[in-house]
Amino acid sequence: MKLLFLFIILSFGSFSQVMKQDKSSLYIATNNIYTFGLNEHTQVSNAAKVLASGSFDLVAIQEVMEDKGEKAINDMVVLLKDSFNLNYKAIISKNIGEGFRAQERIAFLYKVDAVKPKKINGKTCQIIDVPDGRDFVFTNWKAGKLTFVLGSGHLYYGKNDTPELKAETLKRRTFELQLVYDFYKNPKVQFGDEDLIFVGDFNRAALVPDYKSISYDTSLYFIPNIEFFDPKLNEIPEVKEKNIIDKGVPNNNPKLVSTTVADGNTYVYDMIICSHSLLDNFQAPRNNGKYNYNFGIIGYDETDGFGYIPEAKKITNHNTLKENYSDHRPLWIRLNKSL
Numbered sequence: 001m002k003l004l005f006l007f008i009i010l011s012f013g014s015f016s017q018v019m020k021q022d023k024s025s026l027y028i029a030t031n032n033i034y035t036f037g038l039n040e041h042t043q044v045s046n047a048a049k050v051l052a053s054g055s056f057d058l059v060a061i062q063e064v065m066e067d068k069g070e071k072a073i074n075d076m077v078v079l080l081k082d083s084f085n086l087n088y089k090a091i092i093s094k095n096i097g098e099g100f101r102a103q104e105r106i107a108f109l110y111k112v113d114a115v116k117p118k119k120i121n122g123k124t125c126q127i128i129d130v131p132d133g134r135d136f137v138f139t140n141w142k143a144g145k146l147t148f149v150l151g152s153g154h155l156y157y158g159k160n161d162t163p164e165l166k167a168e169t170l171k172r173r174t175f176e177l178q179l180v181y182d183f184y185k186n187p188k189v190q191f192g193d194e195d196l197i198f199v200g201d202f203n204r205a206a207l208v209p210d211y212k213s214i215s216y217d218t219s220l221y222f223i224p225n226i227e228f229f230d231p232k233l234n235e236i237p238e239v240k241e242k243n244i245i246d247k248g249v250p251n252n253n254p255k256l257v258s259t260t261v262a263d264g265n266t267y268v269y270d271m272i273i274c275s276h277s278l279l280d281n282f283q284a285p286r287n288n289g290k291y292n293y294n295f296g297i298i299g300y301d302e303t304d305g306f307g308y309i310p311e312a313k314k315i316t317n318h319n320t321l322k323e324n325y326s327d328h329r330p331l332w333i334r335l336n337k338s339l
Contacts, residue, residue: 017053017307026115026143029056029298029332030152030199030270034322035101036061037069046312046325048076050300052084053307054332057114058141060152060199064105066095073107080109087112093125097134099154106137106152106200115143120191133176136198138191144337146281148195149187153180155200160207170208177202177214184220184275198273201328205237205267218286223273224295225331227287229257238267248291250304257291259329261301261321270331281335298330305329 021027033047051059064073073090080086088109095103110117120126120140128136130153138151155176158169180198187196204226205211212234223233229243230236236243239254249256259270272295279286284294292306299305301312301321315321 018055019053019306021055024144024336024338026058026146026335026337027054027056027332028150028197028199028272028335029054029059029330030062030201030272031059031330032062032154032201032270032326032328034063034326034328035065035099036063036326037065037067037072038101039323041075042324043326044072044075045079046309048079048083049309050298050307050325050330051076051109052080052086053300054298054330055084055086056109056330056332057111057143058150059109059330060150061107061109062104062152062154062201063099064092064107065099065102066105068102069105070107073109077109091117091124091139093127093137096127096137096154097130099134104134104154106154108139108150108152110141115141118142118147120149126191128179130176130179133172136180140191140193145339146195146335146337147193148197148278149191149193151180151183151196151198153198153200153202155180155202157203158207166208170210170213173203173208173210174213177210180273181214181217181221184217184273187275194275194277196275197278197333199271199331201269202271203269204271206269209237211237218276220276221273222276222279222282222286223271224282224284224286224289224333225257225259225297226268226271228289228291228295229268231287238265240266253302253304255302256297256299256305259297259331261325261327261329262318270328272331272333274333274335278335281337281339282333283336293334295331295333298332300325300329 118140160166258266298307
């Protein structure tokens with residue numbers, strides 16, 4: 001029997017919505033939280049409020065800034081328990097490379113009653129070196145009958161002030177993207193499991209047309225949140241209303257498919273890439289997943305977005321918004337864990 005994905009409304013101060021989940025599914029999210037740990041402490045409570053609306057089973061978080069970021073993650077775990085009755089633990093990587101203001105780490109928050117961490121090649125986290133960039137982090141998990149590897153990364157952003165800098169940005173981003181896609185050639189040999197999910201901030205189409213520079217092999221993987229508006233993966237840099245008409249997005253609002261809160265663009269910097277072997281668990285055509293059922297966005301700063309937080313919408317200055325919340329929105333996917 002097909003289970004419907006339902007939403008319920010709760011009252012918890014300004015916390016207004018939470019997803020009601022079916023027990024046969026696993027909900028995995030990714031969220032780049034801007035320089036997490038270096039901003040006002042209100043960012044911790046705001047980030048917790050945003051993630052609590054999704055009540056995800058497993059979340060990969062990028063831009064965790066060294067020791068202060070690790071403390072912010074641990075503070076958020078406590079807050080999620082005390083304020084929202086969500087029982088998480090955290091796995092936090094070592095430093096992976098220089099970020100905007102400090103060394104970065106990647107954190108994985110997981111519900112202790114929903115998903116269990118496993119060793120990956122004998123380690124809690126496996127770090128894959130990225131020359132001249134931020135390293136990738138891989139973890140191993142079991143939920144129900146589903147075992148899988150979850151990797152995460154924060155790819156190069158770059159500059160485009162001059163033709164030389166633009167060319168260097170395209171070269172480095174393409175190199176890092178190709179590293180990620182190459183993991184899907186034989187994940188079982190490299191990680192011990194054929195089911196690989198890689199999530200994070202890819203900075204897709206930022207400054208340069210990187211999406212055109214890859215020879216995609218869609219027999220190896222699918223990217224539901226990109227294929228939703230760009231089925232061929234290499235034609236559309238940012239989502240527009242015409243790309244999502246009648247596809248279930250409220251008001252055909254492209255901001256609800258975009259993962260960046262920046263005004264004036266609707267880029268989708270963040271992606272969830274799944275091994276083709278997980279397509280049955282996705283339970284939808286690869287380029288026609290149902291929005292807010294098979295995948296979705298927590299549109300906390302959009303009035304028609306799920307998880308809308310009025311206080312976030314009131315912040316009209318972009319820098320203030322990203323320092324108090326983030327410059328990204330959480331992106332999530334639903335997978336059947338009983339198969």
